[in-house]
Amino acid sequence: MTDDRSRPVSHEGGDVHEWGPLVDDLAGRRERATGMGGDDLVERQHSLGKLTVRERLEMLVDPGTFVEFGMLADHMDAGMGDRYLAADGCITGVGDIDGRRVAIAAYDFTVMAGSMGAVGEDKVSRMRELALRQRIPMVWLLDSAGARISSQSGSTFAGMGALFREQVSMSGVVPMVAAMLGHCAAGTAYIPALADFVPMVKGTSSMALGGRHLVKAAVGEDVTEEEMGGSAVHTKISGVADLEVADDRECLAVVRRYLSFFPSNNTERPLGRPTEDPVTRRVEELYAIVPTAPRRAYDMRKVVTAIVDDGDVLWMKPDWAKNLVTALAHIGGQAVGIVANQPMVLGGALDVNAADKAARFVWLCDAFNIPLVFLHDVPGFVVGSAVEKQGIIRHGAKMLFAVSEATVPKISVVMRKSYGAGYFVMNGLAYEADYIVTWPTAEIAVMGPDGAVAIIHRRTLEAVPEEERAAKRLELAEEIRHNIDPYVAAGHAKVDDVIDPADTRAAIARGLRVSRDKQVERPWRKHGVLPV
């Protein structure tokens, strides 16, 4: 605690306006707080390739806008003796990002490894409260070993944990970002799990339920933080994090960029971003990007980049479940969330992780009034015993649930394939699609011709001599293929239009314009029963 500094007291009888020593004393205390964990530890932080918490804050918010709360905090724990912990290891306050306020909690690794102490956590709790009361986003800069473990705490743990419950109640009300800037364990690993967006710095950040030493003690595994919960694990394999970034600077820049797509809370609309890019721009590159040969793959990311404003896209979870692309962008100045199948990976078929990724992204955009654009090129959900064991039905149902629930404007472009439940979860007409158009190459049907032949004509085929069977199968498939035709869908007015691919951007913009004041009434319920 801070009692090594005795407070100067004015005395009656002498100078009764003796402010100098008081003001100097205060300035000294503030200076000590801004020194964080001291020069040695600050130097060590830099030598690890990390910025200090105060450097990070400077980069995160607009210059001169940060209002700090609790700068003079300390641990206030008699058991820790004279030790001084600047700001109790966590800097909290409110700053502007592009002129809009955000509440911030930034853990300071130079102060007891950024561990979560009682006073520091009170400060963070105050930020959560403030963010909710003001309806502004909350940003965590995480560089913390987790809970501050002391030998005395024991079963006082019985009263802990409000932080996560409070965070859950913020979810979908205000945007939440958890930037991973160091090795985080347990407590500081659940914060990102409950946040909306989680960028991770490559090499210096990790998250795990148990840190290295605990893991060794509990399960005997010898593993580094990086191997267990580094950015490669969480952005490529587990899908817990959204984006791998090179360093602190890039991480803070992407936090600012991410928030630029979002309103401050769920009652507002996204601001949008003015652009010179004409909304009616014909995107003729698409002729070269997308093959008309239906079985041929191509890179859907090129399609997304070509149709959005200025080619500017923020990919979400780009390295995980790559058979589905999720991205934030603008079209005609309006923020949109894009969900697109990726024929390059698994032929664009949906598996458990792709369904998970899509559901989560749809919930995110819907919560914050960001319209959704679905680009269909999906042969369906992957079938077979392997995916059934992974619970594909459960995960597929989750995507179905999220897309059904979403009440934001929902635009669909069926580019090529859209088969079976794949068509439904990609926002088919029946899912309150506000505008659904197809390309001339669209194939919408319950299943592809080959699968249909195997089911409808199984007996017919069995009756044909074996040497003629292949030819018969092709003939029957051709018959079925004949009815899989966008003009059949358009003829029944089950899609709103068939468009020239080069007009895709303009068509999406039209869809957004006609659906901008969408209102949906649903029966009252506490909440649905989510298939997760």
Add this chain to the structure above:
Amino acid sequence: MAEVRAEIAANVWQVVAEEGQMVAEGDEIVILESMKMEIPVVTETPGVVREIHVKPEDVVQEGDLIAIIDES
């Protein structure tokens, strides 16, 4: 040494690379056919193709070994 494995149950449609060939990250080794699509199987590791374990019309299951690459 890096292994290239099938990510999905599929028929092998074409073998694109040859044993002994140099490949860069992202190069196609074989093309599978599954779910009405040609699914390129690419190497994430640059190097020399040491072994290819499949031939056209083989059936592979998710996780089956397709090729071994000697990392360069």
